[in-house]
Every structure is written in C-alpha cells, then in structure tokens.
Amino acid sequence: MKNSYRSRCPISLTLDLLGDRWSLLILRDMMFAGKRHYREFLQSDEGIASNILAERLTRLVDAGILTKSEDPTHLQKAIYSLTPMGIDLLPVLAQIGIWGRKHMPVTPASSAVAGKLAREGDRLIADLTAKLKREHLAPN
C-alpha cells in the first residue's frame, strides 16, 4: 500500500493528513490553550466525540506531529506534545485564524488571539513558536 497518495502536491498531501474538521482543532487547543491531555481535548467547545478524538490522536502521533508520553504524576495519564513538525503548523493555524476572523461570524472573545496575530504578525508567531518549543520539546 505504498502509493496511496492522491498526488505528490504538498497541499494535497497535507490535506490528506489534516484536511478534516477536527485535526487542526486539536492542534489549536494545544498551541493556544495549552491542552495536553485527552480529557482536556474532549472538553473543547466544539464537542469532539471520544472515538474520533482517539483516532485523530493516534493519527497525529503516527504522522510525527505529536508524541505521546507518560505523565509522572498519574500512571494512566498521557501527555501529548508537539514535535517540531507540529510546531511548524503554527503559521498555518495563524493564517486560518486571521482569515476566519476577517470573513466569518466570529465573536470578539473567541477571536482575540486571531486579532493579535493579525496585528502583530510574524513577531507574535515567532514568540509563540519559541514558547511552544520550550514547553513541548524535551530539554537537551
């Protein structure tokens, strides 16, 4: 089952992996809300179903966008972290947020981050990237 790609176009390949209504929301919750645990993702406003969440998380781990590790404080708790590949998705999320804020019926509260991104642009993205690297990438 090697050549199961629709095409080799970078956009097409990315959409094969992330082109659905949930994957990027999970990453949004990690990047902008600091969520790391299964139950936290389950409690997002959009209400993802638990089976879908489980499937997406393993998908993202398999793809190399997230890693899954044990929580020292609780044997049953898993910590999901972004990889560098995952952190690289921040500009994508930022652009989507900026577009949505401009063209969709958002509320001021829910689009605060997008507004800041639109105003402060690359600078804020750089700061956020640095912060995510600190929090998600193992110290070396």
Place this chain on the structure above:
Amino acid sequence: MKNSYRSRCPISLTLDLLGDRWSLLILRDMMFAGKRHYREFLQSDEGIASNILAERLTRLVDAGILTKSEDPTHLQKAIYSLTPMGIDLLPVLAQIGIWGRKHMPVTPASSAVAGKLAREGDRLIADLTAKLKREHLAPN
C-alpha cells in the same frame, strides 16, 4: 437554523467551511493553475468525483468565496472566479504548501510553487494576490 455553529472560534468556523479534502484543492487549482471551468477541475491529478465537485462549487459560491458567471464563448460554459474573500485565502494555501513541502513526501516537480513561496515569502504572495485580483475581480 441559526446557531448551527460548533463554536464562534475563527479556526473552527473556517474548518466548518473549508475543512475537507477537496475545497482547498479547488482553490489551489484556481490560484496556482489558473483553472476556471468545471471540466478543468475534474481533470486534476487527485480525481475529484463530479458530484462532489458540483456540491463544493455551489458551497463555495454560497459562502462568498467564488462567483459563477457565463462564458461569452459558450452558452453552457460557466466561469468560476475568486472573490476578494477567496483571494484572501492565498496566504493560507501558501502556508499549507510550505509546510507540506517541508514535511511531506513531495516530488520536486509538484512542489515547485511551494518552494518559491518558501523562498520569496510575502513578496511573492503580494505579487500573486495582485495578479489574482486582476484576473478574477471585475474591472471597475
């Protein structure tokens, strides 16, 4: 059917509209390959089904991302054009392309545009935006 939004978050709202495996590919074909006709979209490498394509096009028109007009040269031919809202999606497509080129198994040929975007950045996006405005927005 007013509050059928999952949430008012700009990312969530955008994904409700564009978070599938085809919508952004149609826009890619318009922006980077200059496609404007139904049959042209049908012939993309990824092979979209005709019913799906029809549904997506009306969806994008309804959302205000595209407009549909008659082709003067052929009574049955329709021309699809980007609106300003559609053209604003170029930075989103660009970031997706840049990410895909960096992290997915693309071929050099299919990622040429993404490579240029990664190298020349905002400048090229500005140029492309200007070009799309010329070609898609009615002269005024």
Place this chain on the structure above:
DNA sequence: GTCACGTGCTTTCATAATGCAAGCAGTTAT
C-alpha cells in the same frame, strides 16, 4: 479496605459524507 471519581480509551449502532459509474439535456465544431 472501599468507594467515588478520574484516566484514556473501546464498542455498538445509526446517520451522514464520499466515491464510482453511468446518464442527461443541451451546445458546438466538423
């Protein structure tokens, strides 16, 4: 120890989205 609660899921079944192949009512070029 035990009992309520938190943990990341899985299972089941209904419903919705997608994909495939064929067809259709025109229009146009030869």
Place this chain on the structure above:
DNA sequence: ATAACTGCTTGCATTATGAAAGCACGTGAC
C-alpha cells in the same frame, strides 16, 4: 448529421462520523 463537449444528476455501494454507553484500570479521601 453526427460526434464531441458542456456542466452537471442520479443511483447505489462504501466509508467516515457522531452519540451514548461502557470498560479496565489508577488515585485519593475516609
């Protein structure tokens, strides 16, 4: 006159998604 082209529809099989419940544990309070 005919063949090819136009933007779609239609019918049906397959796949993805969604909602609700449950499960096998681990943990903390009493």
